[in-house]
Amino acid sequence: MHRVPLLVAAVLSAACSSASFEVSGAGADAEPTADSAAVDASGSDSSAPVDDSGTVTTDSANNPVDTAAPPGVDASCPGVEHSSTDVYVDAAAAMGGRGTIGCPFRTLAQAANAPYGGTVNRVVHVKAGTYNEVGAIRVRPRETYRGELGIPKIVVSASAPSCATIGSCVFNLETNTVLDSFLIDGGGVAHGIIAANAVSPAPKVLNVTVKGMAKDGIVVVGSAGLTLGPNAHSNANGGDGLQARLGKIFINLGPNGFDDNAGAGVHMLAGSLFIDNGVTANNNQVGVLFDRAGLSSLEQVLSQIEILSNKTHGVVIGKNWSKLQIRKANINKNALTGVFMEFNEAVTNTFDLGSTGNGGNTFGAPSTKNGKAGLFLCKSGATGFFDATGNNWSACPPTQGSVADCETWPGSYVDVAFVPAGGGSNPLRAPTSCSAMF
Numbered sequence: 001m002h003r004v005p006l007l008v009a010a011v012l013s014a015a016c017s018s019a020s021f022e023v024s025g026a027g028a029d030a031e032p033t034a035d036s037a038a039v040d041a042s043g044s045d046s047s048a049p050v051d052d053s054g055t056v057t058t059d060s061a062n063n064p065v066d067t068a069a070p071p072g073v074d075a076s077c078p079g080v081e082h083s084s085t086d087v088y089v090d091a092a093a094a095m096g097g098r099g100t101i102g103c104p105f106r107t108l109a110q111a112a113n114a115p116y117g118g119t120v121n122r123v124v125h126v127k128a129g130t131y132n133e134v135g136a137i138r139v140r141p142r143e144t145y146r147g148e149l150g151i152p153k154i155v156v157s158a159s160a161p162s163c164a165t166i167g168s169c170v171f172n173l174e175t176n177t178v179l180d181s182f183l184i185d186g187g188g189v190a191h192g193i194i195a196a197n198a199v200s201p202a203p204k205v206l207n208v209t210v211k212g213m214a215k216d217g218i219v220v221v222g223s224a225g226l227t228l229g230p231n232a233h234s235n236a237n238g239g240d241g242l243q244a245r246l247g248k249i250f251i252n253l254g255p256n257g258f259d260d261n262a263g264a265g266v267h268m269l270a271g272s273l274f275i276d277n278g279v280t281a282n283n284n285q286v287g288v289l290f291d292r293a294g295l296s297s298l299e300q301v302l303s304q305i306e307i308l309s310n311k312t313h314g315v316v317i318g319k320n321w322s323k324l325q326i327r328k329a330n331i332n333k334n335a336l337t338g339v340f341m342e343f344n345e346a347v348t349n350t351f352d353l354g355s356t357g358n359g360g361n362t363f364g365a366p367s368t369k370n371g372k373a374g375l376f377l378c379k380s381g382a383t384g385f386f387d388a389t390g391n392n393w394s395a396c397p398p399t400q401g402s403v404a405d406c407e408t409w410p411g412s413y414v415d416v417a418f419v420p421a422g423g424g425s426n427p428l429r430a431p432t433s434c435s436a437m438f
Contacts, residue, residue, distance in 0.1 A: 077103030082117035091129030091152070108137045108145075108154065118142060126152045126182075135160045136169045136194075139177040139203070147181035147207075158188025158214070164196035164221055170210075172196065173203035175224055180205075186212030192234065195247075197222040202247070207231045215239040217261070220247050225271060229253040229278075236260040240267040241283070252276040254304075264289040265310070268321075272298035281308040287334065288315045292342070295320030299350075302326045309333045314370065317351070319344035319378075325352040328360040332368040337376040337417070339363070342406070357390035363415065369394040373417040377427055378406040386427050400428060 080087050080099035088104035089111050090097075097103040097110075105111050108131055111124045122143045128150025134157050139145055156170045163169035167190035171179055175197040184192040192210030195203050195218075202224045210217040210233070217234030218241070220226045225247030233256065234241035241258030242249070244267070254277030258265035265280030266273065266288045273288075280287040287307040290300060300323060307314040307329060314334040317324050319342035331338035343349050353359050353375075363374030374393055377386065393399075398415035410417045416428045 080114045082115045083120055084115075085120050085122055087111050087114055087122060087124045088127075089124060089131075090127040091131050092127075107131065108133055109135060111145075112137050112139070116140060116143070128152050130155065132187075133157075133160075133170070136163045136172045138172045139174060139179065141174050141176045144178040144180065145171075145182070146178075151181055151183050153183045153185055155185055155187040156189045160189055163191065163194045166194065166219065166221060167191055167215060169194045169219075173205075173226075175199045175203065175222075176201050177203040178206075179203070179208055181207040182209075184208065184210045184213075188214055190215040191217070191219050192237070193218045195220045195222055195224075195226040197224045200224045202227050202250075204228075205232050206253075209233040209235070211235045211237065213237040213239070216241070216243045216263070216267075217258075218242045220244040220249060220271070223247050225249055227251075229256045231255065233257045233259075234261070237262065239263040241265045241280070243267045243269070244271050244273065245269045247271045248298075249273045251278055254278055257281075259283065265307075267291065268296075268300070269294040270296060272296060272300060274301045274303075275305050276301075276303045277305070279306040279308070281306060281310065283310045286310060286313050286316050287331075290315075290317040290321040290324070292316075292318035292320070294318065297322050299323040299325060302329055304328045305330075307331045307334065307338070311335050313337050313340045315339040317341050319349075323350045323352075326361055327354070327358070330362045331374070332362065332364050332370065334370045336370070336372050336409070338370040338374045340376045340378070342378045351386065353386075353388035354390045355387040359388060359390040362392040363398075364394045365392065366394050369413060372409045372413060374398070374415045375417070375428070376406075377416065377418040379419050387429050389429070398428065 077098045078100050087099045088101050089108055090104040091106065093104045093106045095106060097105050099105045099111060099114050108126065116122060118141055120142065124143060124145045126145060126147050128147065130153045132155050136156065154170055160168040163172045169191040170184045170189055171193045173179060173193060173195045190213065192213045193205060197203060204227045206229060216239040217237040223246050226249055228251045230253035235257060239261065240263040241261040248271055251274065256278040258280040259282050261283045263284065264286045265283040268290045287310040288302065300321060313336050314331040341351055353361060364370050393415040395415050400416040400418065401410045401414040403410055403417055403419055406419050418427050420427065
């Protein structure tokens with residue numbers, strides 16, 4: 001660097017635009033005051049920075065340099081502070097932004113690493129555009145990441161480091177966080193969203209689509225669980241659409257969808273699931289899987305859900321999941337069965353498809369029936385022990401047929417297939433006339 005006398009040309013600064021976000025009441029960056037500007041010997045204002053020696057520091061091209069600002073940072077922009085409630089990101093912003101509305105950050109990584117004390121509720125405003133990030137975006141407690149002026153598209157490199165030790169991800173959600181209005185799209189990364197929080201309240205995901213992940217779209221590994229909806233979608237991923245290894249999964253305020261995945265649409269290994277308004281269709285495996293290797297004594301609820309055209313079963317509930325309620329569900333056109341239930345003779349299974357006529361489920365009309373059976377009861381017990389009233393079946397009253405074991409399908413379609421545990425038959429108590437159905 002060269003040192004030159006104070007009498008130099010005014011600095012040509014590249015100002016940040018304040019028009020990146022349309023926020024009411026937001027003004028342009030303030031001009032420097034006379035008190036803060038350097039004054040030359042003739043009394044004229046100069047915007048050149050001054051050091052203690054009375055000379056101006058310049059670069060090799062004799063351009064003035066602000067020695068108080070880090071390289072690449074525009075010193076005229078105010079910076080985000082620990083107490084800032086709003087942070088701004090714009091993929092089209094100039095480099096050197098500091099996260100304020102007039103000078104937004106250019107990447108989500110900058111927002112994720114900005115000073116934050118965690119004592120305020122912070123909103124990270126992300127303008128629509130494509131963000132090619134190199135690592136996971138950690139959403140810290142009390143932070144909301146919100147796409148604005150359109151839907152931002154987020155892509156993370158496949159070489160990103162692991163999230164919560166289970167593989168790379170795009171967003172790593174901590175407790176009491178919100179992710180709103182994003183498209184998370186492929187890039188070779190393993191997972192779109194990981195929720196690993198152990199402390200309530202659970203993170204929330206709404207108006208978000210995850211697609212094209214190498215493995216599972218959304219993974220929950222924290223005991224606080226995850227809330228999804230409205231408009232939460234995880235489609236066409238290399239594994240499951242949604243996989244839960246722990247916690248309570250609450251999905252409502254649809255439409256929410258888990259379709260076209262190479263694994264299951266929704267895969268429960270532990271915890272509890274409550275769905276009220278959703279679709280899981282065209283998955284290569286099961287629409288909703290309560291894994292045989294997992295277990296839970298908590299009630300699982302499927303309500304107002306479309307479970308359609310999956311390549312194996314619509315729903316599978318393993319024998320170590322003791323409680324399941326299904327209401328107002330449309331479970332049709334699945335390749336094998338609509339619902340496959342395994343009973344555990346060592347515990348009391350409480351499977352509820354409708355009592356006193358309030359089921360409201362459709363297990364296949366003649367033209368939309370499942371491949372082998374609407375309902376398959378594995379080791380189901382004696383006659384009449386299972387209520388399933390107020391549902392639609394292919395036949396009226398529903399046809400029932402015994403098979404030899406849980407690996408044997410009925411010779412032709414039946415509404416209810418069963419493997420009796422003790423020699424019983426016709427284990428389903430259901431309406432005896434079409435007038436009792438919906």
